[in-house]
Amino acid sequence: MSWVQIPPAPPIPDVSQLEDGEISGLRKSTLPLTKHNLLVTSDLIDQHSIKLLAKHATVFNSTQLAEDEIVKLLPLIDSLMIFSWPRFLTPERTRTMTRLLFVQSILAGVNHIPFSYFSERVIVSSNAGAYSDGVAEHAWALILAAAKRIVEQSIQIRAGTAALVRHGDAAARIRVLQGKAVGILGYGGIGTSVGKLATGFGLKVSAFSRHVSKEKGVQVRHGAKGLNKNLETSDIVVLALPLTKSTTGIIDKKALSRMKKNAILVNIARGELVDESSLYKHLKANGDFHYATDVWWYKNGRESLVTDFPFATLPNFTGTLHVSGPSVLAVGRPVLLAVQNTLRFLSNQTPKNIVDRSEYIPK
Amino acid sequence: MSWVQIPPAPPIPDVSQLEDGEISGLRKSTLPLTKHNLLVTSDLIDQHSIKLLAKHATVFNSTQLAEDEIVKLLPLIDSLMIFSWPRFLTPERTRTMTRLLFVQSILAGVNHIPFSYFSERVIVSSNAGAYSDGVAEHAWALILAAAKRIVEQSIQIRAGTAALVRHGDAAARIRVLQGKAVGILGYGGIGTSVGKLATGFGLKVSAFSRHVSKEKGVQVRHGAKGLNKNLETSDIVVLALPLTKSTTGIIDKKALSRMKKNAILVNIARGELVDESSLYKHLKANGDFHYATDVWWYKNGRESLVTDFPFATLPNFTGTLHVSGPSVLAVGRPVLLAVQNTLRFLSNQTPKNIVDRSEYIPK
Numbered sequence: 019m020s021w022v023q024i025p026p027a028p029p030i031p032d033v034s035q036l037e038d039g040e041i042s043g044l045r046k047s048t049l050p051l052t053k054h055n056l057l058v059t060s061d062l063i064d065q066h067s068i069k070l071l072a073k074h075a076t077v078f079n080s081t082q083l084a085e086d087e088i089v090k091l092l093p094l095i096d097s098l099m100i101f102s103w104p105r106f107l108t109p110e111r112t113r114t115m116t117r118l119l120f121v122q123s124i125l126a127g128v129n130h131i132p133f134s135y136f137s138e139r140v141i142v143s144s145n146a147g148a149y150s151d152g153v154a155e156h157a158w159a160l161i162l163a164a165a166k167r168i169v170e171q172s173i174q175i176r177a178g179t180a181a182l183v184r185h186g187d188a189a190a191r192i193r194v195l196q197g198k199a200v201g202i203l204g205y206g207g208i209g210t211s212v213g214k215l216a217t218g219f220g221l222k223v224s225a226f227s228r229h230v231s232k233e234k235g236v237q238v239r240h241g242a243k244g245l246n247k248n249l250e251t252s253d254i255v256v257l258a259l260p261l262t263k264s265t266t267g268i269i270d271k272k273a274l275s276r277m278k279k280n281a282i283l284v285n286i287a288r289g290e291l292v293d294e295s296s297l298y299k300h301l302k303a304n305g306d307f308h309y310a311t312d313v314w315w316y317k318n319g320r321e322s323l324v325t326d327f328p329f330a331t332l333p334n335f336t337g338t339l340h341v342s343g344p345s346v347l348a349v350g351r352p353v354l355l356a357v358q359n360t361l362r363f364l365s366n367q368t369p370k371n372i373v374d375r376s377e378y379i380p381k
Numbered sequence: 382m383s384w385v386q387i388p389p390a391p392p393i394p395d396v397s398q399l400e401d402g403e404i405s406g407l408r409k410s411t412l413p414l415t416k417h418n419l420l421v422t423s424d425l426i427d428q429h430s431i432k433l434l435a436k437h438a439t440v441f442n443s444t445q446l447a448e449d450e451i452v453k454l455l456p457l458i459d460s461l462m463i464f465s466w467p468r469f470l471t472p473e474r475t476r477t478m479t480r481l482l483f484v485q486s487i488l489a490g491v492n493h494i495p496f497s498y499f500s501e502r503v504i505v506s507s508n509a510g511a512y513s514d515g516v517a518e519h520a521w522a523l524i525l526a527a528a529k530r531i532v533e534q535s536i537q538i539r540a541g542t543a544a545l546v547r548h549g550d551a552a553a554r555i556r557v558l559q560g561k562a563v564g565i566l567g568y569g570g571i572g573t574s575v576g577k578l579a580t581g582f583g584l585k586v587s588a589f590s591r592h593v594s595k596e597k598g599v600q601v602r603h604g605a606k607g608l609n610k611n612l613e614t615s616d617i618v619v620l621a622l623p624l625t626k627s628t629t630g631i632i633d634k635k636a637l638s639r640m641k642k643n644a645i646l647v648n649i650a651r652g653e654l655v656d657e658s659s660l661y662k663h664l665k666a667n668g669d670f671h672y673a674t675d676v677w678w679y680k681n682g683r684e685s686l687v688t689d690f691p692f693a694t695l696p697n698f699t700g701t702l703h704v705s706g707p708s709v710l711a712v713g714r715p716v717l718l719a720v721q722n723t724l725r726f727l728s729n730q731t732p733k734n735i736v737d738r739s740e741y742i743p744k
Contacts, residue, residue: 162526180702182703184703
């Protein structure tokens with residue numbers, strides 16, 4: 019039995035030669051860690067990045083290890099890079115990671131991380147901003163697809179039921195954005211990037227945010243009143259909020275009722291920001307209201323295309339397959355930024371994007 | 382028999398009391414036109430605009446006149462506002478409009494105007510720029526729909542054959558625009574507006590244009606070499622050219638073969654810029670090449686959804702129903718600008734957007 023090491027790596031404690039009890043004893047006291055032990059749990063991290071990380075840590079890759087090997091390794095690990103939370107990290111096994119100090123998410127959000135599994139001293143860094151511009155592109159694809167009724171027309175053309183629009187009512191159903199108002203709920207990296215593009219399209223931009231108080235040309239609002247004002251005055255509402263205890267279901271029946279009857283609601287954040295049942299009823303009752311989303315509700319702990327209501331049958335629903343983040347991931351930037359931030363931890367600098375665990379729902 | 386006049390209108394020559402011959406005689410010599418006689422041929426022009434025009438001209442509206450009334454009126458008309466070229470203006474009847482001096486198009490382009498029907502001294506003004514920002518919005522809707530495969534995913538979701546994209550090949554098929562290159566063929570009002578938004582999306586912008594030589598941050602190219610360079614280096618090519626003798630079929634087999642195999646070609650100008658047969662073969666042979674269009678080829682003198690090849694069956698084809706211009710028209714700006722320009726003519730100022738008839742195909 020041998021650990022799969024990612025080159026180039028210095029000698030590490032040969033834990034495979036020890037009995038389980040001995041390893042436990044060592045980790046509980048003073049195993050002389052001359053280097054950090056980093057466990058990466060995703061094949062997304064390229065060889066060049068691994069080499070950079072290996073200058074500051076012994077790097078293990080769980081995708082190249084047997085499960086029993088991983089289990090023995092966990093007590094030695096002090097830093098962890100994850101994409102989605104790995105299935106092998108059950109509550110019991112995570113509790114054996116008593117040296118754990120740092121978790122770096124490659125995903126932008128951290129709501130998938132089970133904070134209750136590990137100690138409060140563990141620093142968790144999100145990958146906020148890594149996907150911002152790319153996800154904002156997708157938000158714009160959804161906004162414009164809804165405004166210009168791209169899917170509806172394409173389906174009509176494919177079905178042979180379409181007619182060219184010259185002017186009149188059919189043309190008036192296509193929305194011109196210039197001069198309209200967009201409200202961006204959540205004005206972090208993604209929200210800001212969505213907002214910058216909005217200005218280019220000649221839209222008035224307002225935002226709902228806890229943190230930001232001023233932004234050039236953007237009306238930033240706070241609190242329940244600010245949220246309501248954004249909902250009431252916006253022709254387009256973009257959800258770019260993190261999913262936290264206070265944002266789950268933020269778009270409920272009441273919030274929907276405040277919105278313009280012909281508003282476009284775009285979700286590029288998390289399905290659970292929107293109450294599924296209320297949204298379905300609202301879409302059925304308001305044919306000019308449009309919901310365009312890249313993200314879906316969780317069913318049995320996983321984001322799922324299976325919904326409680328037949329959204330896909332509605333003409334005022336546009337959906338994509340949670341491609342916004344993955345498409346950005348495919349071009350490399352999020353991994354690069356996650357690696358850079360992990361290098362900060364490994365070289366004793368303060369990592370960026372440290373999250374406040376108290377904001378996240380206990381799992 | 383009485384002329385339907387749009388109020389408020391001053392007395393006009395009572396041509397209904399004259400014999401045809403008499404009218405002819407008068408118009409050939411010195412009918413004392415104290416005011417201009419303007420014929421509007423579209424109901425798009427609102428009452429407020431009619432009132433403004435009526436300060437400088439006697440305004441007739443062909444949609445409120447019988448055909449024989451129109452025929453008698455034509456020799457008196459010196460200015461014409463048209464949307465599409467009116468069917469009642471046959472070659473013979475147009476030749477009777479010997480006082481005609483000015484034609485204002487409400488449509489942006491003038492390729493629908495039969496220049497051969499009337500004298501070269503007639504000034505024809507396009508409505509260039511009136512639709513620019515709105516049509517650019519639609520160009521972006523098409524670019525993003527193609528890049529993010531919005532229609533393909535929506536159809537899969539509706540059919541129940543979709544799966545969420547996490548990472549890997551499916552994610553890599555979704556294009557991230559940031560850092561890519563867009564080539565804009567035709568850098569007039571629409572092209573410029575498309576280009577401004579491109580900068581916001583982090584794209585490198587190049588253009589192909591006869592006129593423009595410099596634009597901040599935009600590489601403007603000229604001539605056949607410039608065209609080829611744009612085709613070869615662009616990830617996205619946007620057609621925003623007027624349809625003239627020299628641009629008809631500009632995207633032919635050879636041009637397509639110069640483009641990147643996974644390029645996105647967007648057409649917001651005129652179907653005939655692209656050779657239909659060559660495009661179909663190219664789309665069939667290159668699954669990663671995408672054609673997204675709002676405009677269609679003319680069949681029997683009318684733009685038509687009936688195509689010579691089954692484009693709508695192709696996954697790498699996205700079409701809309703020529704909604705870009707009409708949707709802008711529906712919010713009023715093009716009529717406003719056409720009226721303002723006609724007022725320039727009527728008050729003896731030089732109208733804007735005078736077109737060079739030699740550039741247009743004889744009809």
